[in-house]
Amino acid sequence: MILRRLSIRWRLTLGSLLAAAVFFGLAAFAFYGQVATILADTTETLLQHDAAPIKSEISAGATTVVAPGYAQLVAVLDPQGAVVETTLPHDLAKHTASFLAFPDEPQPVRAGDDDYLVLTQHVSTAHGSWTVISARNLEASTLLLDRLTATLIFGAVAFTLGFALTSWMLTGAALRPVARMQRHASELSKTGSATTLPVGPAHDELSALAGTLNDFIVAQQHAVARERQMVSDASHELRSPIAVLRSQLELAHLRTGDAAALEKSIVEAERSLQRISTVATGLLDLAEVEAGHSAGKADWGELVAELGEAADRARLAGSRSNVTVDFDAEDTVRGQCESEQFPIAVSRFGRLIDNLTTNAINAMPEGGDLRMALRRSRGELVLEIRDTGPGVPEDFIPVAFDRFTRPDKSRSPATGGSGLGLAIVKAIVQDAHGSVELSNHGGGGLVVRVRIPRSDEFER
Incomplete structure (x- = not known):
């Protein structure tokens, strides 16, 4: 819990410190053990070396032995157990009897204030078994190990602290870009x-x-810019109808004595209100689609059925201007069409068609022709809507799908459009991972093509 409150730099440094302490501690312990083993082996070798000349004399049949060399601690016992020769200190010589119980095994012995390593060896002869005891004072080895221990402790601590300091510096250098990013992010938010x-x-x-x-x-930033632009566009688009509505209502107050004029003002006010409602509804629909809400799924058969219903709605809308509406769709096989899923809900597909057909009907002269076709091509749905209207200016096509954009002719606010229909179409198509394009065709009129991939195509 405490570590969680620390900064990343502190946690990394403490972790490095712990790892370094364990590593250098184990390394120092292993080195100490190795040196201690070497000293013990060396001392045992010296004990055997001290006893070797005497063992050779006894093996050769000598009944007396030469005195041990300078500073050699040796005791020789004859087969009867009598001490023939000894250079052992008095405090150590008192333990001679106990040495006989551990032949050929070096034994550490404490005698007086000193520590010794004692080796007892037996030499068999024709007259019996002789005993040679050699000893070595461990004072020098103990002093060496004590100094080595102090050096290792100091070195391990120094290396550990140095490693921790290096880790602190390297971590700080590694995290410096993060601190710089944090400062820039703070400035951006402010x-x-x-x-x-x-x-x-x-x-x-x-x-x-x-x-x-x-x-x-x-x-x-782009999302914020879009929101600001949408608010600006909506404010600009609503300012005129609201001002007109206010003027119409004020005028209606002045016509309270003239029933016919009052009714005319009310009808005009209703039209202005309808325009405001259309813009507001379009903005809400566009915001919902651009918010990334799930587009849903539909199979081929459901989309074909929706195309037929949309054609009926278009016929009803175009009946006032005698517009002919036809549609064509590929035949559907139940098992096949149910297996083909497209990433667009039926309701959104219908809204997409309604927007396109409404634009076409509003732009066409009386007696126009509107044709819709739905087919499948290379793993995608292709919807084509073709009208016999005047088309649009070529310079309008690149901005046709922007909000509140209208061509200079034919498709104008006078037709009742809000300038959001194509923007909603583009948002719906993009949310379904598809594409939409429009173009003027040579025979006159406009062609809109919508392509939406199958669900399994873009999920790969």
């Missing part, structure tokens, strides 16, 4: 600047993180 986070020259994880965050920031 100032609302359109800049992005700095991306370092190295192609590392931090650069990848900065790039991902920049993509997110840019997407958010």
Whole structure:
């Protein structure tokens, strides 16, 4: 719990410190053990070396032995157990009897204030078994190990602290770009600047993180810009009808004595109100689609059925101007059409067709012809709507799907359009991972093609 409250730098440093302490501690312990083993083996070798000349004399049949060399601690016992020769200190010589119980095994012995390593060896002769006891004072080895212990402890602590300091510095250097990104992010939140986070020259994880965050920031900036533009466009689009409605209502107040004039003002006010309602509804629909709400799914048969219903609605809408509406769709086989799923809900598909047919009917002269075709091609749905209207200016096509855009002729506010129909169409198609395009055809009129891939195509 305490570690969670610490910064990443502190946690990494403490983790490195712990790892270094364990590593250097084990290394020091292993080194100490190795040196201690070497000293013990060396001392045992010296004990055997001290006893070797005497063992050779006894094996040769000598009944007396030469005195041991300088500083050699040796005791010789004849077959009867009598001490023939000894250079053992008095405190050590008192334990001679106990040495006989552990032949050929070095034994540590404490005698007085000193520590010794004692080796007892038996030499068999024709006259019996002789005993040679050799000893070595361990004071030098103990002093060496004590000094080695102090050195290892100091070295392990120094290396551990040095490793921790290095880790602290390296972690700080590694996290410096993060701190720089945090400062820039704080400035962005305070100032609302359109800049992005700095991306370092190295192609590392931090650069990848900065790039991902920049993509997110840019997407958010675009979303905010779209929202601001939508509010601005909506305000501009609603300002005129609201002003007109206000004027019409004020005029109606002045016509209270003239029933016919009053009725005319009320009808005009209703038209203005209808226009306002149309714009508001279109904005809500567009916002819902652009918010990324699930588009749903529908199979081929459901979409074909919806096309037929949309054609009926278009016939009803075009009956006032004698517009002929026809549609054509590929034949459907029940098992096949149910297996083909497309990422668009039936209701949205119907809204898409209604928007396109409404635009076409409003733009065509009386007695026009509207044809719709729905087919499948290379794993995608293709909807084509063709009218016999005047078409649109070529310079309008690139901006046709923007909000509140209208061509200069034919398709104008006078027809009752809000300028949101094609924008909603584009949003619906993009939400279904599809594409939409429009073009003027040579025989006159406009052609709109919508392509939507099967669900399994874009999910791969």
